[in-house]
Amino acid sequence: MTVSYEAVIGIECHVELKTATKMFCGCPNEFGGEPNTKVCPVCLGMPGALPVPNRVAIEHMIRAGLAFGAEIPAFSKFDRKNYFYPDMPKDYQISQYDMPLTLGGTVKYWLEDGTMKTCRLTRIHLEEDTGKSSHAGSGDGRIAGSAYSLVDFNRAGVPLMECVSEPEIHSAVEAVAYLEALRLTLLQLGVSDVKMEEGSLRCDANVSIRLHGAAELGTKTEIKNMNSFRSVHRAIESEIARQTALLESGGRIVQETRGWDEVRGETHSMRSKEQAHDYRYFPDPDLVPMEPLAGAVERVTASIPELPWRRFERFTAEYGINPKQATQLVATGALATYFDRVVELTKRPQQVTNFVLGDLSRLANESGVPIAQSKVLPEALAELIALLEAKTINSKIAKDLLERMWAEGGSPASLVDSLGLAQTSDVGVIEKFVDDAIAANPKVVADYRAGKSNVAGFLVGQIMKASSGKADPALVKDLLLKKLA
Amino acid sequence: MALENDPIERSAADIARDVNAGTISASEVVEGTLAHVDAVDARVGAYLTILHDAARERAANVDARVRSGERLPLAGVPLAVKDNMCLTATRTTCGSRILEHWIAPYTATAVARMLEAGCVPIGKTNLDEFAMGSSCENSALGITRNPYDLSRVPGGSSGGSAAAVAAREAAIGLGSDTGGSIREPGAFCNLIGFKPTYGRISRYGLIAFASSLDQIGPLTRTVEDAALAYDAMAGHDPMDATSIDRPVEPAAASLRRDLHGLRIGLVREFDTEKLGPDVDKAYDRAYAELKALGADLVEVSLPTADYGLATYYLIAPAECSSNLSRFDGVRYGLRVDADDVQAMYERTRAAGFGSEVKRRILIGTHALSSGYYDAYYVRAQKARTLIARDFETAFASCDLIACPAASSPAFAFNAKSDPYSMYMMDYYTIPMSLAGLPALSVPCGWVTPAGGVEPMPLGLQLCAPLFAEPLLLGAAHAYERATMHAVKHLPLVVSGARA
Ligand SMILES: [Zn+2]
Numbered sequence: 001m002t003v004s005y006e007a008v009i010g011i012e013c014h015v016e017l018k019t020a021t022k023m024f025c026g027c028p029n030e031f032g033g034e035p036n037t038k039v040c041p042v043c044l045g046m047p048g049a050l051p052v053p054n055r056v057a058i059e060h061m062i063r064a065g066l067a068f069g070a071e072i073p074a075f076s077k078f079d080r081k082n083y084f085y086p087d088m089p090k091d092y093q094i095s096q097y098d099m100p101l102t103l104g105g106t107v108k109y110w111l112e113d114g115t116m117k118t119c120r121l122t123r124i125h126l127e128e129d130t131g132k133s134s135h136a137g138s139g140d141g142r143i144a145g146s147a148y149s150l151v152d153f154n155r156a157g158v159p160l161m162e163c164v165s166e167p168e169i170h171s172a173v174e175a176v177a178y179l180e181a182l183r184l185t186l187l188q189l190g191v192s193d194v195k196m197e198e199g200s201l202r203c204d205a206n207v208s209i210r211l212h213g214a215a216e217l218g219t220k221t222e223i224k225n226m227n228s229f230r231s232v233h234r235a236i237e238s239e240i241a242r243q244t245a246l247l248e249s250g251g252r253i254v255q256e257t258r259g260w261d262e263v264r265g266e267t268h269s270m271r272s273k274e275q276a277h278d279y280r281y282f283p284d285p286d287l288v289p290m291e292p293l294a295g296a297v298e299r300v301t302a303s304i305p306e307l308p309w310r311r312f313e314r315f316t317a318e319y320g321i322n323p324k325q326a327t328q329l330v331a332t333g334a335l336a337t338y339f340d341r342v343v344e345l346t347k348r349p350q351q352v353t354n355f356v357l358g359d360l361s362r363l364a365n366e367s368g369v370p371i372a373q374s375k376v377l378p379e380a381l382a383e384l385i386a387l388l389e390a391k392t393i394n395s396k397i398a399k400d401l402l403e404r405m406w407a408e409g410g411s412p413a414s415l416v417d418s419l420g421l422a423q424t425s426d427v428g429v430i431e432k433f434v435d436d437a438i439a440a441n442p443k444v445v446a447d448y449r450a451g452k453s454n455v456a457g458f459l460v461g462q463i464m465k466a467s468s469g470k471a472d473p474a475l476v477k478d479l480l481l482k483k484l485a
Numbered sequence: 486m487a488l489e490n491d492p493i494e495r496s497a498a499d500i501a502r503d504v505n506a507g508t509i510s511a512s513e514v515v516e517g518t519l520a521h522v523d524a525v526d527a528r529v530g531a532y533l534t535i536l537h538d539a540a541r542e543r544a545a546n547v548d549a550r551v552r553s554g555e556r557l558p559l560a561g562v563p564l565a566v567k568d569n570m571c572l573t574a575t576r577t578t579c580g581s582r583i584l585e586h587w588i589a590p591y592t593a594t595a596v597a598r599m600l601e602a603g604c605v606p607i608g609k610t611n612l613d614e615f616a617m618g619s620s621c622e623n624s625a626l627g628i629t630r631n632p633y634d635l636s637r638v639p640g641g642s643s644g645g646s647a648a649a650v651a652a653r654e655a656a657i658g659l660g661s662d663t664g665g666s667i668r669e670p671g672a673f674c675n676l677i678g679f680k681p682t683y684g685r686i687s688r689y690g691l692i693a694f695a696s697s698l699d700q701i702g703p704l705t706r707t708v709e710d711a712a713l714a715y716d717a718m719a720g721h722d723p724m725d726a727t728s729i730d731r732p733v734e735p736a737a738a739s740l741r742r743d744l745h746g747l748r749i750g751l752v753r754e755f756d757t758e759k760l761g762p763d764v765d766k767a768y769d770r771a772y773a774e775l776k777a778l779g780a781d782l783v784e785v786s787l788p789t790a791d792y793g794l795a796t797y798y799l800i801a802p803a804e805c806s807s808n809l810s811r812f813d814g815v816r817y818g819l820r821v822d823a824d825d826v827q828a829m830y831e832r833t834r835a836a837g838f839g840s841e842v843k844r845r846i847l848i849g850t851h852a853l854s855s856g857y858y859d860a861y862y863v864r865a866q867k868a869r870t871l872i873a874r875d876f877e878t879a880f881a882s883c884d885l886i887a888c889p890a891a892s893s894p895a896f897a898f899n900a901k902s903d904p905y906s907m908y909m910m911d912y913y914t915i916p917m918s919l920a921g922l923p924a925l926s927v928p929c930g931w932v933t934p935a936g937g938v939e940p941m942p943l944g945l946q947l948c949a950p951l952f953a954e955p956l957l958l959g960a961a962h963a964y965e966r967a968t969m970h971a972v973k974h975l976p977l978v979v980s981g982a983r984a
Contacts, residue, residue: 041591045811047584047692048571048593052726082807082853086826091810149826151815280853282862285696285804287726 065102593690610645665914672944
């Protein structure tokens, strides 16, 4: 008999907030730089220095909380989390313990086939980032065997949002989809750059497995060192497989932290002696409780755009766009807004999708200019689609026009007028082109008449070319076939 | 008796007036002060660092500002700064081995404001290590003696600043008060020791002992000088989130001549009998003097004040256990090397901290530990709220509260060797600290302690409601001027120098 297991996964994210300055001092909040150049007495934990909270970071938290449907309590405070660590300047981290800025909330995400999923959040809270240690003399950068260690405090004090999900995710695919939705939401809210490669998004996964239908959770392991969504996917798959094999061979899962090894494609035990830390949380006496959040909530609410998951739902359900294309359309807020506007003007969602994800995306990629910031305004694209619908132009002309509009802007209707690009449906004119083509290509005509019907396409091409693309292709084909018959 | 014409005898107010008027330069004042410091400080031990060069440079700067037409409220006033406040490019030790050679990279807001007002820093003064103590004996870096009897302590923790001002080695001393650390040395050294409302003066650059209690304030020889210092330092600082953002009413303009119309509360639970017969009588005389100045004496009750000491010795150590974590040998200060970082932490902190600091870190760590947090820290916070509420109730029936500033006059070195008897020195000052209230100590008489030969000063503590600093200083001024207790004896190092 084969038993089947269900994976239970919770994701813990640390997201660096996008602010001009650090959480509690005036140092710039920027990635990189020469070590220890973006520091001051406050973020170095110098004696006597005091923290002053960054209001923008607090508003970002409220923005994220509201976006996830969290409750924003009227009272919140900062606490100190006490433990010694060389990259933590004060040997305590200013964090939030029992009264975070937001309570609860849910992340809505979707799978490739369009299925909507939800995952509740255990908590989102605000804290300060630590510095970064590096170890020299051991050859591999590890602390074991190193001669000395260096600490860079440029990152110390950067505002950090911790976002912990409930264990409600059941596969590696879901985990990545969850992270993608979280990333998109935070990006479009403007609260973070969420770049995994720069560490502004970092995540760990708690993974356990249990028999299908079992009520109790299995023993979990915490997976660290995942540096991309791809490695999250691989690491979780690998860990589920490891745990499954272990249980099936009669083994026992040990609660531990495991590191993901990208090269070997497996997790390895990092810390087996899990000593329970007593962080001695207590309210930070250097900071006063935050009360006047009501005004901020109103102000922030007004600034929240339509969220990616909601757009995805609307584009698939209302517009009938397929999930893959809808996912591409919601990838940036500005693109989705652009798309929405053109649909509003044309009522032709699929045609707009084709333009936006087709020719316009190609032009955007080639030029490096995002569609929403290009010279092709939504009104102009809508006009182009209307011209096409009205058969004033054909799709070939539309394509050419779009290139021209991308380079120079302008209204397609006026371009059609000034360049004389309007489609010709005048039978007399087209008949002349058809006759000319038949006369000029006797061999092709003979082939056609001998039964090679596919050569008609060549003749159509010749006729279109002769009309500078303006002839109505349907009419051309109609007349040609009649004459060849 | 005070020698009115000797520059070092003059009050800060007099010095500023003369420097602004051009009758004396800041440089002359400072040269005189430095010469006096060089003559007497070997005996007093007020300073850990004497800033000869910086003082001269600063004095020249003040003179230039005055010459250019600026009028500075504290022009040329020699300032002693407790060595737990940062002054840029200057050694700032906290009286501890762990910071013995640390050079501050920035200046504390309160110090910067005093300098901006025209003060000249003469030096950094001794203190109990990290401001933990009531006698200055916990300093790892030096002994400070009481200028009125060199065999006795100056009080603490701001003992160095108090001794400096008492010995005329500065006109104003900056202290910090967490549970009485300005008021008690003020009383021991015949000074005004003034702790404003919590949050009135920025803590930015004050090396924290207990963040929710620490407050900077002046030690001066006159109430007027305390008011001038307060006016220079008070006010919101964007660098300190706990500093209060509300307008400051200048105190120097509120000094009054009598106490008519004021109700002064005497605390029923503060039984002065345990102070001993002489001290007891001295306080009874002080209360009578308040009445003679026109005050209505009323009895008030602070039923929870007796829990002050226990409450304080949970909250203050809890905060200090976290505040002092940063002294870990990684970034600055003492480092005792070891094979790994954990061992380095342990060896550094074992060597760097003195026993009282270690005791409080241990108490505080325990009080915050999981399983004990609710029983200790949370209950202490509740008690603190109740104590503050008692004061609110008391202030419904009085304008000021009067009580002793310390449990005894200055005692001899090594007289309080068990921690508890030392903690008891702050019995009368801790409740006000827990409630965040403004309070000061003003000289109120002299006693010759048993076994002593010199008369030692006593301090009367006056306490006002939150933000009522002008009322508090105004009343203290009336009392000081009417009684003239402070000028009845000169410190030995001053009178002896002239004998
Ligand atoms: Zn900084």
